[in-house]
Amino acid sequence: MTVFFECVHRGRRHFGLGKPGDGEPLVLYPLGDDDPLPLVVAAGGDGAALAAALTAGREAVTVPAAERDTVSFRPPLLPRSAGDAMVGGFMQTHNVKVDASTQSQPNWFLKGLGDVLKVSGEDLAVPSSAVALCEEAEVVLVYVTDEQGRPRYAGYTFGNDLTDIGRFKRHAGHLSYAKLCDAAVAPWLFLDAPPQLVEGRVTIERDGRPAWEGDFTTGAKALHYGLDAMVSELFSYEALCHPGRVHYVFIGADRSSFHAGFRMTGGDRVTIEFTSHDVTLSNVVRWPAQATAAPAEG
Template sequence: MRLVQITNGSERRVAVVDEPELVLLQQDVTSTYALALRALETQQSLSELVLSLQSGDRLPYDEVYGGASPWRLLAPIDVPGDPQKVLVSGTGLTHLGSARERQAMHAAAGTVVEEVDESRMTDSMRMFAWGQQRGRPAAGEIGIAPEWFYKGDGSVVKAPGEALTVPGHAEDGGEEAEIATVYVIAANGVPHRIGMTTGNEFSDHVFERRNYLNLAGSKLRECSIGPELVLDPDFQDVPGFARVLRGSEILWEKQIRTGETNMAHSLANMEHHHFKFAGHRQAGMVHIHFLGADALSFGSGVRLTSGDIAEVQFEGFGRALRNPIVADEPLKAPVRVQVMR
């Protein structure tokens, strides 16, 4: 089952994808967030609740997706009116491809991914190797912690079709094609996974390449998810593609794979190490957590510019996520802090 959130400017609705149409839920269901909370409060299966709330109203999905309808797509999860209730984060160095890309950015000449002498590894490759060794613990056991990063609150999440902005202080902006998991925290502090969605995590790889300690700052950027939130998808072996369009031409394209069979860490291990922090288990919070990329155009020497379109799609996760790229004017003066007197 796949859900979307849509708006016509004056109202919001949640709909089930039933290709080639969207089946609207009842008019009082205005957000996926409220729907998930209702399922928790009533102790119902989310999918069963969705089925019980379907109305007879349908919309042509092609028109909504293509921008020819008064209705437009929103990100498939948000907390309306309160973006600070959303925490956006991610786990890196989870895929072999991501390790190769990171190694290429940070390694000294002649160092390769397959290097087995830990003393000669970059810190990135050392952490990836630890994940390969201890990132998939047996049931009931705790594995090694993966890399973790913070991206921002819900204000950084852009809808499908919205522009991803390279800020004026940034050195670059590049797509990262990933799956993101979506969670809500119940009143008793227990995390519940609502589903998964296609994502473009978007980062500043030039800034990161200068020094791996810049990773934290390179991730504080906008991102996009959607258009569809998939309830309980198969996440074992998920093929997909990422591409960059410049005008009518495909500038870069690559077949990619995600899913647990292609990752060093199991999903359960990544979830444990995210939610072991008490601050990540606050009732009513929503978490959007990116699970890592297999490949990125930056690793092929591509630099995105204003007007480019980044496109990501994974098999079983619905329609492609597309976002144009725009660049702000370079920052010319420092941000000034006012002193309170």
């Protein structure tokens, strides 16, 4: 399986292939002013073909492990203009959330444009008016829309769809507001079919100490809905399919800390370990005017 990532090294854009381990040197290729999106579309999901096209004529640069702090990672395939990326997803998709009110098609939401995506280590901002927050450990599908307006699947990564679940619990019609929080996303783009099973663990720290921990399961097998049907329905709407647009589609989450009775507050650090795929996201929640945990909302 090929893994693609982008980063900035000494002020210049680079990319790499393969998921580097902690403490290992990075092998990078300069991107210059080139845009990898057309090559992603042309490769048609063939990871080997994409790797060959990307590296052709480029000389690798090795960054020693001791100098990895000179490299800053980026969300995968994020366009130069944040307005050319759309971040959204589906809610209540998992089998564990099925009940009598379950619809034939899950609700879709718009989370924002590309600037809501943050990588591990960056703060996740939420509105000061948020009621009660929850982390949502999810698979994120990435699509690049070609010149004919057809979204082409590029690969998948992992994310945290931070959500104001308290507002949604107060009023189900306020889902659109509840989702307007930043999202964490891993920089690694796995150039393969969406994973069937993903397992992991969430740890929330407060004042440097663990305050809540819990396990989760996600992936295509955990869904109540067929993933292909969900995506086909979404991209049947022409308004979403502007040529050149990159879509980051969150496919839904297992139960969260909120469902276990925990209430997050500003300054909490949320660490999500996707242990089955050796991916970790760790971000501090930036919640203005919130000094204590929000009250429970049922």
